[in-house]
Amino acid sequence: MEIAHQDDVSPELRAWWRALCRETAEAMQDYCLPYxxxxxxxxxxxxxxxxxxxxxxxxxxxxxxxxxxxxxxxxxxxxxxxxxxxxxxxxxxxxxxxxxxxxxxxxxxxxxxxxxxNARPHQAVAVPSLRLARQHAPVAGELLFVAGFPQQRSHFYFNTLSSHATQLLAQERNPSTVSDLHANYVLVGYSTEKAQSVRPSGGAPLSEPPGMSGSLLWNTRRVECGMAGRPWSPDMAQVTGVLCRWDPQLVSVQAIRIEILRDFLARHTL
CATH class of the missing domain: 2.40.10.10 (Trypsin-like serine proteases)
Incomplete structure (x- = not known):
């Protein structure tokens, strides 16, 4: 698999890429929510x-x-x-x-x-430490995935807080032109205008990200597997960071690199 700019590829290759993104997003959606x-x-x-x-x-x-x-x-x-x-x-x-x-x-x-x-039955799952990437180092053009709970989709009804997840497949953005991006962070594209739903007939528009802070950022490794000619499944994805802030001017969210979080975890838990 080779990475190319969208304007330089054929309509057939664009259609293949859109189908790959849709398939990856659908596979990651149910998989990531328990975490x-x-x-x-x-x-x-x-x-x-x-x-x-x-x-x-x-x-x-x-x-x-x-x-x-x-x-x-x-x-x-x-x-x-x-x-x-x-x-x-x-x-x-x-x-x-x-x-x-x-x-x-x-x-x-x-x-x-x-x-x-163990107090109540549930389907929650904790990410094993082996599923935490050693460092944030996705291959070029890799597909990243995030699931979180924006404030726009959270409401209090009848003594119950109802929060509906927003799930997004995205890619890292080049931070070379961003002078104030701290070295601990990466930029991930987050466009409420350009996002496409995998369920266009009934999908909700992409919510603005306030409330998504703290969401796990996953490296799906879909492109990595394609480059190596290996079959892919969501079980191969790794946590590569945690969302921390919205940058509306850059149409992006910032995420803390996993190596920074690993160091933080080691200092406070070992």
Whole structure:
């Protein structure tokens, strides 16, 4: 497989690429949802609001919820909660974060003990440490995937916070012209105007990303496998970062590189 600019390829090759992207997006959608959770905060005894997104990881023999520092930095004055995929119950984050660091790391982790994880039936899954990439190094033109919970798709009804995930297949953008992009971050394209739904007859438009902070960023490795002539499946995808901020001027979101997060995890969990 070779990478070429879209304007330089034939209509047949463009159609093949669109079909490949659609197939990859459909395969990743159901696969990635069990690894993520909406993070909410309590407003009153019977009301809450979405704060951001988190992901479940296995690291150093324990389960963790990982998100951004700017999502969880009010933990001393707010009560935060998370929700396992396939379970309607909401679980409060008890105690204090095991690790939390401001920009340019912008990460926070919370231990999820076994009694909480096993309290109710659910389909949530924690990303094994072997599925965390060693560094952010996707091949040129690779397809990246993210699933999170934007504020535009989160509403409080009848004492229940209803959050619907947004899932997006995208590519990394060249940051060479961005003077203020910190070395800890990468740019991922996020265009609400140009995004295409895999279900055009019933798909929802792409929401603006506020609320997606803390979402796991996956390297699908679809292009990598194509270049090597190997069959691909979602099981081959690796977490390569965590979303942290929206850059509307660049029509992109920024994500923390996985090597920065690995260092953060090692310093706070080992």
């Amino acid at each position: 993520v959770t909406p993070i909410s905060h309590v407003i009153s005894n019977d009301e809450g609001a979405l704060e951001g997104t988190g992901g479940y990881l296995e690291f150093a023999g324990k389960r963790w919820l990982i998100s951004n520092e700017h999502v969880l930095n009010d933990w001393q004055t707010r009560q935060f909660a998370h929700q396992f995929h396939g379970c309607d119950d909401v679980f409060r984050l008890a105690g204090m974060p095991t690790g939390i660091e401001k920009h340019p790391v912008d990460a926070a982790i919370w231990h999820i003990p076994d009694d909480v994880w």
